Every structure is written in structure tokens, then in C-alpha cells.
Amino acid sequence: MKFRITDHCVKCGACAMDCPTQCITQLPLQFYIGAGCIGCGDCYEICPVGAIEIVEDDAIEGIDTPKSEECNKASD
Numbered sequence: 001m002k003f004r005i006t007d008h009c010v011k012c013g014a015c016a017m018d019c020p021t022q023c024i025t026q027l028p029l030q031f032y033i034g035a036g037c038i039g040c041g042d043c044y045e046i047c048p049v050g051a052i053e054i055v056e057d058d059a060i061e062g063i064d065t066p067k068s069e070e071c072n073k074a075s076d
């Protein structure tokens with residue numbers, strides 16, 4: 001599962017602080033999810049304004065998949 005930060009971001013920084021791999025970077029005009037993302041969904045869940053979206057169509061069906069399972073799959 002992959003995620004993307006949209007223009008709805010209010011730059012609060014909560015996602016960057018919560019990301020377990022610290023792959024969210026604050027650029028001059030926006031926050032950006034980098035290559036270190038493991039797809040855990042923490043940022044998606046913590047964003048107060050719903051500014052993070054899932055970007056893979058086939059991942060939408062797995063939106064309720066437990067986070068720990070996703071992290072395990074990603075680290076295999």
C-alpha cells in the first residue's frame with residue numbers, strides 16, 4: 001500500500017513525527033513521502049485533515065487490513 005500527501009495538507013507535521021521510518025520530509029512548500037515508506041498507514045490515520053490518500057487502486061480493498069500485517073509484509 002502506498003500513500004501520497006495531497007494539497008489539503010495544512011503542514012502540521014504530525015505525519016512526519018509519527019512515521020516509523022522517518023521517510024516523510026518537509027520540503028519548502030509541502031510535505032513529501034519518500035522511498036523509505038513501508039506502507040504501514042500510520043500517517044494516513046493520524047492526519048487531522050485527511051490529506052493523505054492511498055495511491056494504488058488494488059490497495060483500496062485492503063484499507064481495513066491491520067497495520068501490523070502490512071508492516072510485516074513490507075519487511076519480508
Ligand code: SF4
Pocket residue numbers: 003018019020021022023024033036037038039040041042043044
Ligand atoms: S505509510 Fe507509514 S512508513 Fe509510509 S509514510 Fe506513512 S507513516 Fe511513514
Ligand code: SF4
Pocket residue numbers: 005006008009010011012013014015016031046047048049050051052
Ligand atoms: S499530518 Fe496531514 S496535514 Fe499534517 S503535515 Fe502530514 S499530511 Fe499535512
